[in-house]
Amino acid sequence: xxxxxxxxxxxxxxxxxxxxxxxxxxxxxxxxxxxxxxxxxxxxxxxxxxxxxxxxxxxxxxxxxxxxxxxxxxxxxxxxxxxxxxxxxxxxxxxxxxxxxxxxxxxxxxxxxxxxxxxxxxxxxxxxxxxxxxxxxxxxxxxxxxxxxxxxxxxxxxxxxxxxxxxxxxxxxxxxxxxxxxxxxxxxxxxxxxxxxxxxxxxxxxxxxxxxxxxxxxxxxxxxx
Numbered sequence: 688x689x690x691x692x693x694x695x696x697x698x699x700x701x702x703x704x705x706x707x708x709x710x711x712x713x714x715x716x717x718x719x720x721x722x723x724x725x726x727x728x729x730x731x732x733x734x735x736x737x738x739x740x741x742x743x744x745x746x747x748x749x750x751x752x753x754x755x756x757x758x759x760x761x762x763x764x765x766x767x768x769x770x771x772x773x774x775x776x777x778x779x780x781x782x783x784x785x786x787x788x789x790x791x792x793x794x795x796x797x798x799x800x801x802x803x804x805x806x807x808x809x810x811x812x813x814x815x816x817x818x819x820x821x822x823x824x825x826x827x828x829x830x831x832x833x834x835x836x837x838x839x840x841x842x843x844x845x846x847x848x849x850x851x852x853x854x855x856x857x858x859x860x861x862x863x864x865x866x867x868x869x870x871x872x873x874x875x876x877x878x879x880x881x882x883x884x885x886x887x888x889x890x891x892x893x894x895x896x897x898x899x900x901x902x903x904x905x906x907x908x909x910x911x912x
Contacts, residue, residue: 688799689715689730689760691723691746692738701736701765704792711799720744724752727760733803735762737782739773747773747780754781754883763802783884784808807886831895834880842879843897845872849885850892 688705690698690713698716705711714730717723719741727735735753739746750762761783766773774785784802786795801808838846841862848858859869873885882888892898 688713688732688734688736688803689717689723689726690736691717691720691726691741691749692736692765693718693741697738701795704795705736705799707792708796708799711796720746720749720752723749724756727753728756732760734799735760736799737762737764739764739766739777747777750777750782751780761802761805763798763808778886778890781883781887783886805884807884831891834891835895835897837879838876842872842876845869846876846880846888846892847898849873849876849888850898852889 688711690701690705692698692701695718698718702713702716705713714732715726717726721744723735723737723746724744726732737746737750741749744752746764750764753760753762762781763784763786764774764777764782765786765788767788777785784798784807786798786808790798798808835843844862845858848861853861855869855873856866858873859866862869862872864872876882877884877888880888880891882891
């Protein structure tokens with residue numbers, strides 16, 4: 688993985704925490720967004736630990752450029768609670784997860800593993816902020832309607848449950864199907880809508896008007912099971 692933060696001491700601290708896990712290898716550090724983009728293109732890590740505020744190209748723009756490129760890396764944003772107004776835009780840019788900078792070391796390690804295996808993660812505090820941000824923005828986008836029309840009735844139901852924060856196991860229980868069937872439904876929804884992960888599905892569901900603010904039942908940050 689790659690650590691991108693403009694403070695050398697912060698990068699060193701994260702490296703020390705992460706390398707406690709023998710399955711995690713930090714292959715490079717970056718002091719700003721352009722360095723991170725270059726390192727990702729050269730080294731193609733599974734995960735990039737990305738700070739938001741960096742000089743020049745910041746973490747939001749770096750995440751956007753990585754999304755638009757051909758690098759397979761997934762971005763885990765580390766932020767302070769005071770910067771959560773950036774979370775919505777970072778989700779739009781293609782980030783796969785968020786964690787507060789003061790999270791315990793074990794949560795950081797768990798977050799990296801979750802992102803590396805293809806799941807998405809949001810800190811519960813950040814999740815609430817994202818939902819509040821949705822409530823302040825115009826949500827329904829007419830250009831998304833044709834994509835919704837491509838989904839079956841069951842797939843629309845699955846997308847709605849995803850947006851409400853339910854895990855695969857919870858979706859299976861709600862629909863009275865097996866966990867494997869629920870996982871297959873989720874995969875088909877993501878494929879049909881050309882979405883990277885569950886976080887992007889949440890954004891799509893709200894922006895298309897499929898789900899209204901105030902109806903979230905769980906936390907969008909729970910990894911799928």
